Amino acid sequence: MNIDDWKSQIKRGTLEFCILLMIKQRPTYGYDIISTLEKYPILAAKENTIYPLLRRLLKEDYVSSSWQESAGGLPPRKYYSITDKGLAYIAAMTEEWNNLLCAVDEIKGE
Amino acid sequence: MEKTLNSYLEKIERHLKPLPISERVDIVKEIQSQIFELQSNGKKPEEIIERLGNPKELARAYLGDLIAKDTSFTWAKVLAMFAYYSLASLSGLIIIPTLAICAPVFILCGIVVPIFGAIKLIDHLLNLGIPFAQHIGVSGINGPVSIFICCIVIGVVLFLIGCGCWKLLIYYMNGMSKIRLYVNSWGRDKTQNKR
Numbered sequence A: 001m002n003i004d005d006w007k008s009q010i011k012r013g014t015l016e017f018c019i020l021l022m023i024k025q026r027p028t029y030g031y032d033i034i035s036t037l038e039k040y041p042i043l044a045a046k047e048n049t050i051y052p053l054l055r056r057l058l059k060e061d062y063v064s065s066s067w068q069e070s071a072g073g074l075p076p077r078k079y080y081s082i083t084d085k086g087l088a089y090i091a092a093m094t095e096e097w098n099n100l101l102c103a104v105d106e107i108k109g110e
Numbered sequence B: 001m002e003k004t005l006n007s008y009l010e011k012i013e014r015h016l017k018p019l020p021i022s023e024r025v026d027i028v029k030e031i032q033s034q035i036f037e038l039q040s041n042g043k044k045p046e047e048i049i050e051r052l053g054n055p056k057e058l059a060r061a062y063l064g065d066l067i068a069k070d071t072s073f074t075w076a077k078v079l080a081m082f083a084y085y086s087l088a089s090l091s092g093l094i095i096i097p098t099l100a101i102c103a104p105v106f107i108l109c110g111i112v113v114p115i116f117g118a119i120k121l122i123d124h125l126l127n128l129g130i131p132f133a134q135h136i137g138v139s140g141i142n143g144p145v146s147i148f149i150c151c152i153v154i155g156v157v158l159f160l161i162g163c164g165c166w167k168l169l170i171y172y173m174n175g176m177s178k179i180r181l182y183v184n185s186w187g188r189d190k191t192q193n194k195r
Helices: A004-023 A028-040 A047-059 A084-108 B005-015 B021-040 B046-054 B054-064 B064-073 B074-124 B146-194
Strands: A063-068 A077-082
Touching: A004 A028, A004 A047, A004 A077, A004 A084, A028 A047, A028 A063, A028 A077, A028 B021, A047 A063, A047 A077, A047 B021, A047 B046, A047 B054, A077 A084, A077 B021, A077 B146, B005 B054, B021 B046, B046 B146
Parallel strands: none
Antiparallel strands: A063 A077
16 A cells, blocks of 8 residues: 555645645745644645745745844744735635545545 | 854755856745754754755755756656657658658649640630640540540649648658657656656
């Protein structure tokens, strides 16, 4: 049984959705995203996945970014916030996500 | 910051060379910020480096398509390219010139033959006595009218063959370039799937 392969395939598309949802909640930065995702084993991903993904979302204008000073003597953080294009993308993803869940439920017959 | 962490960041910066400087600086700054966050949460430099992984791999994740497009090298891809170009040049050597000659010649003949038929018919009807018109004819068929009809039928057939050759040529070229795109993208898809 190769559940890990399957999990990584599921994760590939879902991660993008979850990250956008988190950024939609409130502007946030990479470390915070990674820490939040770590709470959910199915979504946990390392820096080498999250940061390039964030950069891609930025390039495709789904999110915008700005460097902000942080309290407590830490260096500035790069905050990401959602754009209008990102909101539309999330809306479309949410619909497809619901379609998927409905389909799975129906096929399961429960 | 620790020396090991600094040299780690320098390595990443070096591996990000294909990107413009502004982007590189931004990426390194963000990873640096991540390192600071991890440090302030009590992580040791060795732990942080282990977590972030090989600097080359991390940089490669950023470069993504860029690097896969330019430098992906797999034996399977080379063999596929080799097979493609062998096949393309061999078949191209015969098919392309043959079709390229046949198409215009058949089309031209398809136009010329009915014209000759018409000349013969006009010559006969109006008694013009056009030189060499008596030499125009289809073997086994007598009478200018039936020769004219015969010429039109042959002309149409030749014209259709010519058009067919032309379409076949275009179809062949399109097909070959589609295969080439597929072969070219093949190695790239493989490297992307691995990630």
